[in-house]
Amino acid sequence: MVTWFSFSRKRLEVPRLRSRSESDSATKVELKELTPELLVYLGKAACLQLAAFEQLSVAVATAPTAGAKERITRAASLTLAAQHGLTAEISRAGATPGEVMERYSHVVEDFSNRVVGNTWTETLMSCYITNGFINDFLERLATGLPAGPAERVSAVLVANSAADLLAVELAAALDASPESSSRLAMWGRRLVGDTMLVTRSVLETPSPADSAETDDRIEPIFNELIAAHTRRMDALGLTA
Amino acid sequence: MVTWFSFSRKRLEVPRLRSRSESDSATKVELKELTPELLVYLGKAACLQLAAFEQLSVAVATAPTAGAKERITRAASLTLAAQHGLTAEISRAGATPGEVMERYSHVVEDFSNRVVGNTWTETLMSCYITNGFINDFLERLATGLPAGPAERVSAVLVANSAADLLAVELAAALDASPESSSRLAMWGRRLVGDTMLVTRSVLETPSPADSAETDDRIEPIFNELIAAHTRRMDALGLTA
Numbered sequence: 001m002v003t004w005f006s007f008s009r010k011r012l013e014v015p016r017l018r019s020r021s022e023s024d025s026a027t028k029v030e031l032k033e034l035t036p037e038l039l040v041y042l043g044k045a046a047c048l049q050l051a052a053f054e055q056l057s058v059a060v061a062t063a064p065t066a067g068a069k070e071r072i073t074r075a076a077s078l079t080l081a082a083q084h085g086l087t088a089e090i091s092r093a094g095a096t097p098g099e100v101m102e103r104y105s106h107v108v109e110d111f112s113n114r115v116v117g118n119t120w121t122e123t124l125m126s127c128y129i130t131n132g133f134i135n136d137f138l139e140r141l142a143t144g145l146p147a148g149p150a151e152r153v154s155a156v157l158v159a160n161s162a163a164d165l166l167a168v169e170l171a172a173a174l175d176a177s178p179e180s181s182s183r184l185a186m187w188g189r190r191l192v193g194d195t196m197l198v199t200r201s202v203l204e205t206p207s208p209a210d211s212a213e214t215d216d217r218i219e220p221i222f223n224e225l226i227a228a229h230t231r232r233m234d235a236l237g238l239t240a
Numbered sequence: 241m242v243t244w245f246s247f248s249r250k251r252l253e254v255p256r257l258r259s260r261s262e263s264d265s266a267t268k269v270e271l272k273e274l275t276p277e278l279l280v281y282l283g284k285a286a287c288l289q290l291a292a293f294e295q296l297s298v299a300v301a302t303a304p305t306a307g308a309k310e311r312i313t314r315a316a317s318l319t320l321a322a323q324h325g326l327t328a329e330i331s332r333a334g335a336t337p338g339e340v341m342e343r344y345s346h347v348v349e350d351f352s353n354r355v356v357g358n359t360w361t362e363t364l365m366s367c368y369i370t371n372g373f374i375n376d377f378l379e380r381l382a383t384g385l386p387a388g389p390a391e392r393v394s395a396v397l398v399a400n401s402a403a404d405l406l407a408v409e410l411a412a413a414l415d416a417s418p419e420s421s422s423r424l425a426m427w428g429r430r431l432v433g434d435t436m437l438v439t440r441s442v443l444e445t446p447s448p449a450d451s452a453e454t455d456d457r458i459e460p461i462f463n464e465l466i467a468a469h470t471r472r473m474d475a476l477g478l479t480a
Binding site: 068102 | 307314
């Protein structure tokens, strides 16, 4: 993981992350201290789920068989349910989902453009890797929301995870063309760099000083999220 | 409508349809006599719903605001629910959805390519007009299925209609740019021609003789479906 960090720092300008030895000595803080205000969280989270849906709809459109299309629509359906759970929460807070989401849509649009795959398998991999990381992150961050929304948001994210479904589909795609695995491993590294950047942007950084403090606080969490990412890659037989 | 028919016959090679005066003298037959075998119906219907979903996902991706995106995902969600209801029925009949759908996916792919819009409003119009016509058709045709599937398929199509939602969104888009209405009226005419062709392909025509007979039988039904289409266009203030 240390190697991964220094690699990504040079290539992708991932938020400043210290090496494992430094991080061990850092005070462990809960990610929930970094949770933004309710509507900021919900607006950004809803935008991220919408981006996940758009990625999945590209995977549906480019899938090689009717069976693959059909199975990926299940994942799309779950992502929409998560997105609608988040927008319901925005309405519950007395705001208009479209207006709240509009404020953050540009961030997600840039991200979506960066992680769109050149092939169906790459797109499928994007869906699996980016959604897995983002949902892990959003779930942890949700613990810092007020009690009611915290519970409901967490429940809707857990209930509508498309991870298992996508893992099965991706494993089958890799079985069918094992020669693509080294290319996909590289693609996975790029994806996680871009995903870290977009998740980092969910956290509020009102001033440069706070921003540095946020980086310190987020580091142990990112270490955990990357460990989960590594397990997802391992499960596919790919090097993280 | 007479005018519409002769126009479309020349331009679009719509299945042979006689003028109103001839059709009045034709024996009225129920569309259900034309209903194909259960798995053929379900496979084609599931492909058409998948195509509807793919159209809607293009509308989501190209929508001008986060609010519009969010609202159109509701329609996408409904279409997926209809599609999943149909594939559940395929599984219930002991077949594999992907395999059954694969047989008919090329028909739908050609259709999807023809009706994709050049602008967001055209795409939205495609979703509204083609799904409206196709779902009307599938509902009527479902009456000819065996009792159990007939009821369940009809219920799933009715419960998951995205028509009202799309009508509201399209009316708002037309309000915002009234100058596009004549272009959209033309687009609507082309859409209904292509849609008639694809719905016609759902009906079995084992031999050329049967095909001619099918055309005779389908004519009064198409007249009704076109009347419903005309009402959809009227509701938008557009000439059918």
